[in-house]
Amino acid sequence: MILGVGIDIENHSRFLKYISPNCNPEFLLSVFTKDELDNYRKFKNHLCYAVSFSCKESFLKAFGVGWNNSKIQWTNIELLFNEPPENKNTNIRISGIAQKLLGEYNTNTSFLYNYSIDNSVVVFESILTCKKK
Amino acid sequence: MAIVTNQIKEEVRQIVLEFFAEECEVEMSDINDSTHIFDDLDGDSLMFLELIEIFKKKYNLNIELKTIGKFNVKNPVRTIGELIHMQLLIIEHENNIISFSKI
Numbered sequence: 730m731i732l733g734v735g736i737d738i739e740n741h742s743r744f745l746k747y748i749s750p751n752c753n754p755e756f757l758l759s760v761f762t763k764d765e766l767d768n769y770r771k772f773k774n775h776l777c778y779a780v781s782f783s784c785k786e787s788f789l790k791a792f793g794v795g796w797n798n799s800k801i802q803w804t805n806i807e808l809l810f811n812e813p814p815e816n817k818n819t820n821i822r823i824s825g826i827a828q829k830l831l832g833e834y835n836t837n838t839s840f841l842y843n844y845s846i847d848n849s850v851v852v853f854e855s856i857l858t859c860k861k862k
Numbered sequence: 863m864a865i866v867t868n869q870i871k872e873e874v875r876q877i878v879l880e881f882f883a884e885e886c887e888v889e890m891s892d893i894n895d896s897t898h899i900f901d902d903l904d905g906d907s908l909m910f911l912e913l914i915e916i917f918k919k920k921y922n923l924n925i926e927l928k929t930i931g932k933f934n935v936k937n938p939v940r941t942i943g944e945l946i947h948m949q950l951l952i953i954e955h956e957n958n959i960i961s962f963s964k965i
Contacts, residue, residue, distance in 0.1 A: 743908065756915045759927045786907065796907055796927075797934035803927065 732838065732857040735790030739851045741779035748775045760785070760803045768809045776814040776851070780844055783853035784808040784821065787842070791855045792830060800826045815846060831857070864921060866954045874949050877916065878942060885909050895943030910939075917949055924956045933959050 746752055757766055761781060769777035785806045789796055796803060805827035812818040821842065823831060831838050837860040844853040864870065883890040886903040899905040914930065917923060930952070939945050951959045 739908070753915060753919070755918075756911070759915075760911060782908065797910070797931050797939065799935065800928075800932060802931065 730859055732859055733791035733793055734857075735787040735792070735853075735855045737783045737786035737790065737853050739779050739783040739786070739853075740849055741776055741846070741851050742849065744775040744779040744782065747778045748773060762804045762807050765807050765809065772810060772813055774814060776846060777810055779851045780810075780814050780819075780846070780853065781808040783844065783851045784842070784855070787853040787855040788823075788827070788840075791840070791857045792827065801830070802826070817844065863956050864953050866950050870953060871950060874917070874953070875946055877920070878913065878946055878949070881913050881916065882909070882942070893942055895941065895946070897942045898940055899942060899945065900940065910945075913945075914952075917952065921953050923952060925952050925959070926957060929957050929960055933962075 747757060754766075761769070761778070765781060769781070785796075785803050785808075788806045789799070789801060792799070792801065794801060802825060805823065805825040807822040807824070809820045809822070810818070811820065821840070823840075831840075838857060839859070840855060840857050842853070842855040844851060879890045879893050882888070882893055882897075882899070882903055882905065886905060886909075888903065893903070897903060899910075911927070914925070914927070918925060930948075933948070937944075937948065939948050948959075951962055955962060
């Protein structure tokens with residue numbers, strides 16, 4: 730059974746500034762976790778930030794909330810890349826209030842996700858599902 | 863925390879209008895308090911976050927995103943006027959804005 734679907738589109742050129750050495754680390758830490766930032770810095774690729782931000786937005790939509798009207802924090806949804814973002818080899822970690830919310834839906838809740846990158850945008854889709862009893 | 867003077871009020875308004883005019887490629891004169899950030903300007907959460915960061919730096923504010931998130935649960939920000947109002951509250955009360963949340 731599908732509990733929620735979230736789709737987000739981000740123009741990835743907006744994230745170029747995040748790989749600049751002048752980018753404010755405090756700002757980055759308010760949206761991304763330290764693990765995420767360590768992971769993205771390895772790839773030196775702004776697409777990591779764009780895909781990750783889109784992932785967070787997409788999951789918030791699947792939960793049926795917005796970042797500014799729920800207690801879910803940006804850092805509750807983490808996306809880590811095992812390979813460069815174009816290769817789509819990733820892991821997602823859900824924690825905090827988001828994890829609690831996932832458990833409240835149903836103990837058998839799980840999620841699916843996919844994303845695509847073209848010349849200008851990242852499209853991220855996520856689906857929350859649970860097994861029928 | 864700072865006392866919000868008329869000068870600060872005017873500065874905040876100016877920063878907000880300039881920011882959205884540039885980001886959303888609209889004339890500043892087309893933006894007013896009742897302009898809807900998402901419907902009229904096609905604004906998004908990334909712009910919102912970046913604007914908060916601009917104010918944090920400018921006024922050296924101690925404010926966490928999660929506090930703003932909690933505040934917004936009761937006080938949703940949809941228009942430019944609501945955004946300016948929230949920003950002035952943050953400048954005045956920083957992380958204590960939650961006490962000014964509507965019940």
